[in-house]
Amino acid sequence: MNRVLYFPHPPFEFPDADREFLISQKRADSAVHKNVSYRPAENKVRGFEGSPEVLERLTGIMRNYSQQVVSFVRHFLAPYDGGYKLDFASFRPLEEEGRALPIHKRNDLLHVDAFPTRPTHGGRILRVFTNIHPIKPRVWNVGENFPVLAEHLAQDAGLNRFAAAGDTTRWAAIPRAFGAPIPHRSAYDRFMLHFHDFLKENATFQTDSPKIRMEFPSMATWLVFTDGVPHAVLGGQHALEQTFIISRGALVKPEAAPISVLEKLCGRALAANPH
Ligand code: SIN
Ligand code: FE
Numbered sequence: 001m002n003r004v005l006y007f008p009h010p011p012f013e014f015p016d017a018d019r020e021f022l023i024s025q026k027r028a029d030s031a032v033h034k035n036v037s038y039r040p041a042e043n044k045v046r047g048f049e050g051s052p053e054v055l056e057r058l059t060g061i062m063r064n065y066s067q068q069v070v071s072f073v074r075h076f077l078a079p080y081d082g083g084y085k086l087d088f089a090s091f092r093p094l095e096e097e098g099r100a101l102p103i104h105k106r107n108d109l110l111h112v113d114a115f116p117t118r119p120t121h122g123g124r125i126l127r128v129f130t131n132i133h134p135i136k137p138r139v140w141n142v143g144e145n146f147p148v149l150a151e152h153l154a155q156d157a158g159l160n161r162f163a164a165a166g167d168t169t170r171w172a173a174i175p176r177a178f179g180a181p182i183p184h185r186s187a188y189d190r191f192m193l194h195f196h197d198f199l200k201e202n203a204t205f206q207t208d209s210p211k212i213r214m215e216f217p218s219m220a221t222w223l224v225f226t227d228g229v230p231h232a233v234l235g236g237q238h239a240l241e242q243t244f245i246i247s248r249g250a251l252v253k254p255e256a257a258p259i260s261v262l263e264k265l266c267g268r269a270l271a272a273n274p275h
Contacts, residue, residue: 004142004214005223010130011076012068014219018061019132022091023238025054038062038089040070062089062240069128069242073223077126083250084126087118087243096138097235107233109200110143110211112192112258113226119189122248122259122271125227130219130240137215138236144210146228150261153205154191157198162191163266186271188259192227199230228258
């Protein structure tokens with residue numbers, strides 16, 4: 001699956017009432033004024049400050065979306081069942097067009113995903129999106145395949161340097177004074193975090209690299225490995241999303257994973273063997 005797997009309607013239950021509730025929250029007087037995340041393992045919503053009643057309903061809707069996506073993926077992508085870690089879900093209530101964000105946070109620039117707080121050690125980032133806007137499409141640009149992208153730009157981005165430096169064991173041993181401890185990152189994770197920023201900063205790549213525009217209409221649902229498919233969101237409002245980390249050992253085509261592509265290019269291992 002090198003591109004985007006598209007469904008015109010969600011291939012699972014999604015009640016109209018849930019959608020109406022979510023959309024109605026985006027008003028000037030509402031507390032839902034930024035992206036909220038949902039942690040399935042704790043059944044907790046983050047980034048929302050509002051009344052306990054609204055929080056409870058929001059949490060219930062997110063839990064239901066998450067559970068529906070999970071049961072769909074477990075059947076539809078059966079080989080990955082048992083080989084993934086369920087990551088966060090999110091509700092994205094903001095209009096994506098024209099958001100004023102610092103460059104590394106801008107999702108309207110082509111990039112591949114990497115999470116600073118959740119290193120994958122070579123596992124893949126699979127995301128399921130649903131556009132719940134009643135009429136507006138969610139508009140993406142999708143870039144060239146990862147092997148082509150890496151061939152063009154990984155060395156320029158310093159792949160060999162990251163490969164030689166290895167992982168962050170030394171620094172990870174020092175706990176941070178405040179907040180969460182620094183996660184243990186493999187050379188792969190460190191490179192991918194850098195590559196994400198490098199691509200967003202690279203004006204030539206942004207303007208000249210091949211890309212296709214995709215419009216996801218209302219209620220479309222799509223699955224994409226966002227670590228390997230360069231993407232940018234140009235417009236649209238109100239989306240739901242659930243993320244999975246597919247472990248390297250569970251992959252059906254491990255040779256297509258970004259870590260394998262990069263290891264081949266630099267001739268070194270970029271993470272410890274999958275377990
Ligand atoms: C992303 O760049 O990962 C977000 C895309 C979206 O919200 O449509
Ligand atoms: Fe992204």
